[in-house]
Structures are given as structure tokens and as C-alpha cells.
Amino acid sequence: MGEATAEPFETEPSAEVPEVELYHATSWWTKYVFSQDAKIIAIQYSVTALAAGFVALVLSWLMRLQLGFPDSLSIIDPPQYYQYITMHGMIMVVYLLTALLLGGFGNYLIPLMVGARDMVFPYLNMLSYWTYLLAVLVLLASFFVPGGPTGAGWTLYPPQAILAGTPGQEAGIILMLVSLMIFIIGFTMGGLNYVVTVLQGRARGMTMMRLPLTVWGIFTASVMALLAFPALFVGAVMLLLDRLLGTSFFMPAIVVMGQHQNYSGGSPILFQHMFWFFGHPEVYIVALPAFGIVSDLISTHARRNIFGYRMMVWAIVIIGFLSFVVWAHHMYVSGMHPYFGFFFATTTLIIAVPTALKVYNWVLTLWRGDIHLTVPMLFALGFIVTFVNGGLTGLFLGNAVVDVPLSDTMFVVAHFHMVMGVAPVLVIYGAIYHWYPKVTGRMPNEMLGKFHFWVTFIGSYLVFFPLHYLGLMGVPRRYYTIGDMDAIPLSTGMLNELVSIAAFVVGFAQLVFVFNMIWSMRNGTPAGGNPWRATTLEWQTPETPPGHGNWGKDLPVVYRWAYDYSVPGAEQDFLPQNQPPVRQGTRSTEP
Amino acid sequence: MEQTAVKEHGQAQPRYGGWRGFIADWSSDQRSFKNVSWGKAMMWIFLLSDTFVFSCFLISYMTVRMSTEVPWPNPSEVFALTIGGTSVPLILIAIMTFVLISSSGTMAMAVNFAYRRDRKRSGRLMLATAALGAAFVGMQAFEWTKLIHEGVRPWENPWGAPQFGSTFFMITGFHGTHVTFGVIFLLIVARKVLRGDYDHGARGYFTSRRGQYEAVEIMGLYWHFVDLVWVFIFAFFYLW
Numbered sequence: 001m002g003e004a005t006a007e008p009f010e011t012e013p014s015a016e017v018p019e020v021e022l023y024h025a026t027s028w029w030t031k032y033v034f035s036q037d038a039k040i041i042a043i044q045y046s047v048t049a050l051a052a053g054f055v056a057l058v059l060s061w062l063m064r065l066q067l068g069f070p071d072s073l074s075i076i077d078p079p080q081y082y083q084y085i086t087m088h089g090m091i092m093v094v095y096l097l098t099a100l101l102l103g104g105f106g107n108y109l110i111p112l113m114v115g116a117r118d119m120v121f122p123y124l125n126m127l128s129y130w131t132y133l134l135a136v137l138v139l140l141a142s143f144f145v146p147g148g149p150t151g152a153g154w155t156l157y158p159p160q161a162i163l164a165g166t167p168g169q170e171a172g173i174i175l176m177l178v179s180l181m182i183f184i185i186g187f188t189m190g191g192l193n194y195v196v197t198v199l200q201g202r203a204r205g206m207t208m209m210r211l212p213l214t215v216w217g218i219f220t221a222s223v224m225a226l227l228a229f230p231a232l233f234v235g236a237v238m239l240l241l242d243r244l245l246g247t248s249f250f251m252p253a254i255v256v257m258g259q260h261q262n263y264s265g266g267s268p269i270l271f272q273h274m275f276w277f278f279g280h281p282e283v284y285i286v287a288l289p290a291f292g293i294v295s296d297l298i299s300t301h302a303r304r305n306i307f308g309y310r311m312m313v314w315a316i317v318i319i320g321f322l323s324f325v326v327w328a329h330h331m332y333v334s335g336m337h338p339y340f341g342f343f344f345a346t347t348t349l350i351i352a353v354p355t356a357l358k359v360y361n362w363v364l365t366l367w368r369g370d371i372h373l374t375v376p377m378l379f380a381l382g383f384i385v386t387f388v389n390g391g392l393t394g395l396f397l398g399n400a401v402v403d404v405p406l407s408d409t410m411f412v413v414a415h416f417h418m419v420m421g422v423a424p425v426l427v428i429y430g431a432i433y434h435w436y437p438k439v440t441g442r443m444p445n446e447m448l449g450k451f452h453f454w455v456t457f458i459g460s461y462l463v464f465f466p467l468h469y470l471g472l473m474g475v476p477r478r479y480y481t482i483g484d485m486d487a488i489p490l491s492t493g494m495l496n497e498l499v500s501i502a503a504f505v506v507g508f509a510q511l512v513f514v515f516n517m518i519w520s521m522r523n524g525t526p527a528g529g530n531p532w533r534a535t536t537l538e539w540q541t542p543e544t545p546p547g548h549g550n551w552g553k554d555l556p557v558v559y560r561w562a563y564d565y566s567v568p569g570a571e572q573d574f575l576p577q578n579q580p581p582v583r584q585g586t587r588s589t590e591p
Numbered sequence: 592m593e594q595t596a597v598k599e600h601g602q603a604q605p606r607y608g609g610w611r612g613f614i615a616d617w618s619s620d621q622r623s624f625k626n627v628s629w630g631k632a633m634m635w636i637f638l639l640s641d642t643f644v645f646s647c648f649l650i651s652y653m654t655v656r657m658s659t660e661v662p663w664p665n666p667s668e669v670f671a672l673t674i675g676g677t678s679v680p681l682i683l684i685a686i687m688t689f690v691l692i693s694s695s696g697t698m699a700m701a702v703n704f705a706y707r708r709d710r711k712r713s714g715r716l717m718l719a720t721a722a723l724g725a726a727f728v729g730m731q732a733f734e735w736t737k738l739i740h741e742g743v744r745p746w747e748n749p750w751g752a753p754q755f756g757s758t759f760f761m762i763t764g765f766h767g768t769h770v771t772f773g774v775i776f777l778l779i780v781a782r783k784v785l786r787g788d789y790d791h792g793a794r795g796y797f798t799s800r801r802g803q804y805e806a807v808e809i810m811g812l813y814w815h816f817v818d819l820v821w822v823f824i825f826a827f828f829y830l831w
Contacts, residue, residue: 016621020629023799120629123798188640196633199623207620226636230643237761238651246746247757249655262746265659265754270651277647558620 013204036122042107053096059088068500070481078480079167082151089154101289106194106218112538115203115556117549119193131186135179142175150176158250162243177236184229194222205558212536212562217292220320221285228281235274276327284323290427300534301377302369305563307361315354332400341400348398375449379430382457390419411471422460442524448516459506634809652758664750694723695818698811705807714785721777
């Protein structure tokens with residue numbers, strides 16, 4: 001990708017569209033609460049998502065209490081255990097990861113990185129956040145309704161999701177489905193903004209192939225979300241009708257406790273198809289922004305241009321496309337035709353190609369780089385290791401034949417927590433430490449950050465690595481307690497205790513992160529505009545934190561790609577994207 | 592070779608055609624869809640997303656219809672009206688379809704007049720479009736009432752598979768909601784056109800952005816989409 005640096009525009013390209021006037025806040029309320037500024041909306045999204053994530057973290061503690069020390073606690077009964085499982089899964093996947101990566105990072109980084117003043121439709125953007133908040137509140141409200149939240153498992157499979165006997169069947173499942181629908185409506189408003197801003201709102205000189213990979217990841221994920229969420233939306237509508245009106249979309253004729261239910265002729269498998277047509281792209285909706293962000297972290301902190309930029313972009317796009325044709329690999333044991341299994345196993349394994357390509361390129365970027373082991377870099381390196389680990393177990397589960405004995409065991413839990421739990425969360429932390437100086441103007445405390453990293457990284461391996469082994473021993477997932485099962489050796493109990501203790505330690509370590517974020521806001525060392533000496537546009541803003549409209553009077557002009565690090569002969573070892581090429585010596589090269 | 596020289600504000604650039612043009616546009620800066628405004632791009636992408644919603648609905652409908660073991664009610668008989676003693680199959684749906692497709696015609700004309708800055712004609716044609724849309728929803732309400740009187744419920748009906756009623760109410764209801772929202776927004780845009788908001792760039796109440804006549808065209812995109820979706824619902828639900 002040397003051409004981008006070698007071939008700058010002959011002259012400054014002129015603007016194709018006149019600037020659109022921004023909405024100017026007139027009061028404290030419109031500036032900080034009902035704000036139309038993408039940066040404020042991003043912080044609102046992030047804080048809300050992290051708060052929801054902490055609820056889910058506490059739920060995971062409660063589950064680990066039960067699994068590690070069964071029968072020693074009377075406060076958790078089986079229905080509650082299922083409610084914790086369900087809410088933990090759904091909150092983490094949708095309300096934390098999706099909202100934080102797209103709503104949080106997307107809102108903050110897209111306008112700044114493409115050189116725009118704001119999202120294209122700020123008002124819609126604001127509505128997106130408030131709709132999301134409503135969805136979170138509706139979901140959390142289900143803790144306080146009779147019967148509690150739904151305990152159907154995060155996949156919400158009918159028929160059990162809406163039948164008597166499943167916890168939360170009274171009201172919890174209704175609130176869950178309604179909350180998901182509200183979330184999707186809210187996300188659609190935001191997602192349209194992210195996509196159109198990247199496509200139509202870029203700065204002069206900013207071509208698609210000069211976008212930082214962070215933007216590519218978030219952009220592709222947003223497109224995917226706009227196409228995948230409709231399936232969940234429709235599934236939720238139909239399941240809600242089955243529950244409320246007694247329709248039989250997903251409900252076959254069924255006998256519960258000797259009683260014929262008023263359902264007949266529906267297809268539970270149909271729901272699984274709709275759920276996973278959303279659910280599998282969802283994995284990559286979470287993973288692709290993480291891929292993008294980690295590429296930028298590695299490149300910046302290893303002072304090395306990203307290896308194979310074009311390849312990285314196309315890998316993102318190809319993964320995005322392929323993820324729409326693999327969904328039924330979640331359904332190998334649901335009774336599909338075996339030929340379907342063959343097809344979906346093939347497509348699933350093909351995804352390993354672009355994914356492995358990305359991992360190689362990250363490693364090759366590090367190769368002979370000037371690696372600075374800063375906190376963001378540690379998290380980025382942790383991500384690569386964790387993601388490879390989770391990806392390799394994916395090869396086991398992606399093969400229909402190998403999957404059958406492993407499905408519904410702790411092996412699956414270990415796999416998806418590694419690949420889309422721990423890995424994206426590590427990137428999120430890395431990204432927060434990386435962009436915190438831009439958001440607040442102060443550096444986060446490095447000591448606390450490193451402590452946070454090591455405890456989180458080692459701790460989450462102590463949590464999830466043994467689960468692989470437990471799964472191979474046959475410990476099933478979603479069981480309240482295993483009891484006396486001859487097939488499962490007693491020693492698994494001790495391993496479960498270890499996992500639980502590690503989970504508590506990791507959970508508490510997150511308080512260090514929270515403390516660091518709050519404490520550093522006032523007491524961190526002032527960061528200056530570009531503490532990491534990064535090339536991308538968000539570090540080149542005239543003010544830090546960026547002011548309203550991001551760029552002061554003049555919009556930036558982009559002359560080069562995002563990865564000009566360790567440039568021979570450059571004054572600093574990097575060239576910001578908006579630094580004009582040194583030509584006839586007419587232009588100043590002052591940064 | 593042509594130079595893609597950049598011109599001043601609002602002027603079209605020299606364009607390549609075909610694949611070369613496509614590649615040139617996507618490898619350029621600022622905008623990937625040249626000469627497409629933010630609003631129009633957003634509406635197109637939203638419609639793509641909405642296409643997936645309706646596709647999911649229709650595919651689910653086809654799946655349950657094929658997998659149910661109870662016979663499916665015959666749409667020609669169910670949706671027949673008795674007029675003057677004879678039963679005419681699908682007559683109401685035929686009229687509804689005619690009305691909705693006509694409304695696309697008036698909408699297209701409204702867009703045309705909007706770009707000619709002919710406020711009155713454009714606004715009136717939009718009002719006509721809204722009236723036709725409202726008539727469509729009204730006839731749909733009549734159809735629902737008739738079926739409910741005949742005993743069709745989301746969970747059962749007198750003629751066969753219960754999924755008939757479920758999918759009918761769900762899909763036509765969802766489409767009817769789209770039409771209703773369309774009518775509301777048509778009325779809002781028509782009012783702005785008639786008041787001349789787009790001539791003197793009045794600011795939006797919520798967004799404080801200055802409106803443009805392009806809003807009529809964007810509104811039209813949505814309306815034509817809703818119309819097109821109806822054609823599919825008509826074909827798959829009433830004619831199958």
C-alpha cells in the first residue's frame with residue numbers, strides 16, 4: 001500500500017458539498033443530556049452499556065457461586081439460575097458489546113476518523129441513544145415484575161421459552177422480546193447514521209482505502225447489523241404473538257403435564273433459523289469492530305504500518321459476507337437434514353481463511369516493530385492470543401461430526417467466551433485506554449492499567465481455559481447442578497471451584513478499571529493532543545477533547561493513508577493523515 | 592484519458608460509465624455515491640434493511656404454510672365479496688391494489704412538480720397520494736372487520752390452518768402500519784411544500800436543519816417501496 005503515500009493529490013481537492021450547519025446547543029440540557037453531538041452521544045452509549053455490563057457481570061458471579069459451590073448456598077434456586085444465565089448472555093452480547101462497539105466507539109470515532117464535523121443526521125443519532133436507553137430500562141425492569149426475568153436461555157428457543165414452567169414465562173419473556181424490538185429500532189437509527197457518514201460524509205482526500213481499519217470494522221459491522229437484526233426483529237414479533245395472542249408460528253401441538261396446549265402446526269426450527277440468521281452475523285458484528293480497532297492499536301503502538309492493509313480490508317468485507325451463510329452451524333443437533341450440516345460446515349471452515357489471514361497480518365505487523373508495551377498494546381496482544389485460542393476451538397465446533405459430542409457442553413461455553421467474550425472485551429479495554437486521552441484530555445494511570453490488564457488477562461484464562469477440559473469430560477452447560485453423575489469424575493468439582501474463584505477475582509479487578517477512569521479524569525497527567533503519536537485524524541483535532549464541530553474553522557484534508565509510521569526521513573517517526581506532502585517546499589510541514 | 596478534475600460546489604464531475612465509473616466513484620474521496628445526498632442515501636439503505644424485514648415475514652409465512660398439515664384456506668373464496676348476489680373473488684384486494692398503485696403514480700407526479708418548484712400542484716398531488724393511502728388503509732380495516740366477523744382470529748379460523756389468520760393479520764398489519772406512517776409523513780411534507788418551507792429554507796422543528804425539495808423525492812422512495820412490498824404480499828398471500 002505504498003502508493004497511497006507516494007501518490008498524493010496533485011492539488012487539494014475541493015469540497016463536493018457545502019458544509020451543513022450544525023445544531024448548536026443552547027442550554028445545559030441540550031449540550032450534555034439531549035445532546036446531538038456524536039461525542040456526547042458516544043459517551044452516553046458507552047456509560048450505559050458498561051453499566052448494563054456490570055449488571056451482567058454480577059449475574060455471572062451468582063452463576064459461578066452456584067457452579068463452584070453447589071448446595072452450599074440456598075439463595076440461588078434453579079429458576080433463578082436460568083434467569084441469570086439468560087440475562088447475562090443477552091445483556092453481554094446485545095446490550096453491552098453491540099451497543100458499546102457500534103454505539104459507543106462508532107459514534108466517537110467515525111466522525112473524527114473520517115474527518116466529518118458530526119454524524120450526518122445528529123438528531124436521529126440522539127434518538128438512537130434514547131431508544132437504546134429505553135430498551136435497557138425495559139430489559140432491567142423484568143427483574144422487578146412478577147415471575148422475574150425470562151429464564152429461557154439467551155437463545156429464547158420456543159417452545160420452552162413461552163411455556164409454563166420456564167421462569168419468567170409470565171412477564172419476563174414479554175419484556176425481553178419488547179426490549180429487543182426497541183433495541184433494534186434504536187440501533188437502526190444509529191446504524192443508518194454510521195453507514196451514511198462513512199459512505200457520504202468523508203473529508204476531502206479521504207478515500208475508502210485510506211480509512212483507518214477501525215472505521216472499516218465498524219462500518220462493515222453496521223451494514224451487517226442493518227441486515228441481520230431484521231431477522232431477530234421478525235422472530236421477536238412472531239414469538240411475542242405466540243405468547244400473547246396464542247398464534248402458532250413456532251409452537252407445535254404440545255402436551256405439558258398431561259394438558260394439551262392450544263398450539264398446533266408451528267415450527268420451532270423456524271425460530272432457530274431466524275434467531276441464528278441474526279445470531280451468527282452478530283458474532284461478527286462484535287468481532288469486526290474489534291478486529292479493526294486492534295489493527296490500529298497494534299500499528300500505533302508498534303510504530304509499524306499495518307501489514308497488508310488492502311488484504312485486511314477485504315478480509316473484513318469477506319468475513320462480513322460469509323457470516324450470513326453459516327448460521328445453521330449453531331443447529332447441527334436440532335434435527336436438520338445432514339446435507340445442510342455439510343453445507344454449513346463447509347462455509348464455516350471457509351471463514352477461517354480470511355480470519356487467519358488477519359491474525360497473520362497482525363503478527364507480521366508486530367514483526368520487527370518498535371513494540372511499546374503500553375496498556376492498550378498489552379490488551380491488543382492479549383486479544384490476539386485469546387482470539388487464536390477461541391478460533392481454534394471454533395474449528396472443532398464448526399465440523400458437524402466433531403460438534404455433536406461437544407455441543408451443549410462446557411466446551412461450547414469456553415469457545416464462545418474466548419472468541420466473542422474475552423477477546424472483544426480485551427479490545428474494548430485497550431481501546432478505552434487508547435482513546436481516553438482524547439476523550440478527557442488526560443492519561444489514564446498506567447500502573448493501575450497494567451494491573452487491570454494482567455489480572456483480567458490471566459484471570460480470564462483461569463476462568464475459561466479449564467472449561468474446555470470440563471466440556472471434554474462431558475460437563476453439560478446450562479445445568480444448575482451436576483449432582484452424582486457416574487460419567488463425570490468428581491475432580492471436575494475442584495476445577496469448578498477454581499474457575500469460580502478466578503471469576504470473582506477478575507470481576508473485582510474491573511473495579512480498578514472503573515476507579516482508574518474516574519480518578520484519571522481529574523488527576524491524570526495532561527495528555528496533549530496526540531500522546532501516542534498516532535497518524536489518524538482524531539488525534540489531529542485543534543482542541544483536546546475535540547470541541548463542538550470537531551475541527552474548528554477548517555475541515556481537515558487527507559493526503560495519505562492511516563499507517564505512515566517509522567517513515568524514513570520524517571521529522572517525527574510518523575506522518576499524520578492530514579499532513580501535506582513535502583513538495584516544492586512551499587507548504588509548511590509543521591504538524 | 593479524462594481527468595476527474597474537481598469542480599466547485601454542486602457541479603457535476605465528468606463521469607465514467609459502467610464498471611469504470613463504479614470503481615472511480617468508490618475509490619474517490621468524500622462520497623461513494625456521487626451526487627446522492629445524505630438523506631437519499633440513508634433512505635435507500637433503510638429500505639434495504641426494511642426489505643430484509645419483509646422478506647423474513649414472507650419467508651416465515653411460506654415456511655409455515657408449507658409445513659402445516661392442515662389444509663390452507665382457499666384465498667379466492669375467503670377474499671371474495673358478494674356483490675349483487677354473485678360472489679366476486681378477490682375484488683376488494685383488486686381495488687386496494689389499484690388504489691395503492693395509483694397512489695404511486697400521483698407520488699411520482701408530485702416529485703416531478705416539486706423539482707419544478709410548482710408548490711401547489713406538488714402539494715396537492717401529495718395530498719391526493721395521502722388520500723389514496725388512507726383509502727387503502729380504510730379498505731384494509733374493512734377487510735379485517737369482515738374476516739373477524741366471519742370468525743377469523745390470529746389463533747384460529749373456520750376453514751383450516753390457524754396460521755392463515757396469524758400470518759394474514761401479522762403481515763397485512765405490518766404493511767398497513769407502514770402505509771399509515773407513510774400517510775402521516777406525506778401530510779407533514781405536503782404541508783411544508785404548500786407553506787413554501789422549502790423555498791425559503793425554513794428550519795425543521797426538531798432537527799433545525801433547512802429543508803429542501805428533495806424531501807419530496809425521499810418521501811416518494813419510501814412510498815414506492817411500500818407499494819412494491821404490497822405487490823409481493825398480494826402475489827404470495829392472495830394469488831398463491
